[in-house]
Amino acid sequence: MGRWEPDARGRLAKAALALYAERGYEQTTVAEIAKRAGLTERTFFRxxxxxxxxxxxxxGELEELFVRAVAGAPESVATLDALTAGLDAVAELFADRREFARRRHAVITANAELRERELIKLASLAAALTDTLRSRGVAEPAASLAAEAAVAVFKIAFERWIAPAEERPMPELIRESLAELKAVTSGA
Structure with a gap:
């Protein structure tokens, strides 16, 4: 029996990404991922x-953090400022994860099923933010429009952040994308 090593979840994620990059998502099995990580299939499914x-x-963690930050923003702040608090909070999740995010994105964009799942994730995030804004007293359609805009800012900033030559931190790119949205909506 081998020596126990910590961080099984992280090892499985690294092994999966490596195999997806080498062989493709469709051609990779759970058994191969577990073996590469030095674990069993049963551990994978745990x-x-x-x-x-x-x-x-x-x-789920990203959505929860975003929603919690928006909900926790002072009631006196404007809707966009509450959403900015959420964007700032999620930006912190990405510190030191750029290479993982780049590899993950490459796997997702290469597979239609995974692209669909990514879109579902973003739609779920927008719905949760819409509900949060409604609970803050923002009426429709403003709640839905603002939530969708915040998700668009996040998505654009993320895509810029994972670009091959990009080195700036995620919070800076979120702020820049948010400023560009404000400029577009103000007619500047």
Whole structure:
């Protein structure tokens, strides 16, 4: 029996991404991921429901953090400022994860099923933010428009952040994308 090593979940994620890059998502099996990580299939399924979830495991945490920050913003702040608090909070999740995010994104964009799952994740985030804004007293359609705009800012900033030559931190790119949205909507 081998020596126990910590961070099984992280090892499985790294092994999966490496195999997806080498062989492709469709051609990679759970057994191969577990073997590469030095673990069993049973251990894999303790951490992930299926091989797709390796790529989307952090979605719930991202949504929860974003919603909690927006909900926790002072009631006196404007809707966009509350959403900015949420954007700032999620930007911190990405510190020191650029290479993982780049590899993850490459796997997702190469597979139609995974692209669809990514869109579902973003739609779920927008719906949760819309509900949060409604609970803050923002009426429709403003709540939906603002939530969708915040998700668009996040998506654009993320895509810029993972670009091959990009080195700026995620919070800076979020602020820049938010400023560009404000400029567009103000007619500047």
């Amino acid at each position: 951490h992930y429901a299926d091989k797709r979830e390796v790529l989307f495991a952090g979605s």
